[in-house]
Amino acid sequence: MDIEKIAKAIEADAGFELPGLVDSLAEMQQGIAGRTHTPEQMLLRQARNKTGKTQQAFADLIQTPVATLRDWEQGRFSPSGAVVCLLHIISNHPDVIDELSQINHS
Structure with a gap:
């Protein structure tokens, strides 16, 4: 092989x-x-790593409790389809983080 x-x-x-x-x-x-990892876990870690943010900072950015983010990262629960879509956008276009930050601070 x-x-x-x-x-x-x-x-x-x-x-x-x-x-x-x-x-x-x-x-x-x-x-x-x-260990096995779901595609959602890998996508979440990839998106968060591309932003360089801690779990807390990333959770704040996407307006999600940090405990929920941890559950997603550890595979206890899967994020919703809307969150998966957002993660794809963040992963493919990390510059969108600036816009999210501006929205969250308005």
Whole structure:
């Protein structure tokens, strides 16, 4: 199995880079069990990382309780479709953060 080729295909399908994917695929091939992450968890972490914000600051930005954000990041609950849409926008257009900040401080 060509792990690099599979990883590139998965990332192409996802539309963004997935850090640690090659290592995870190698572990899977060896039969090592690991944690699973939902696409929503990965998208949330990617969007938050692109903003460079802490959980509290990001939660404030999207007007969500930090406990809810943590639940989403840890996979206890999934964000709504509207939040997923917002996360895609933030992830693909991090400059929109400035506009969100202005709206939240108005």
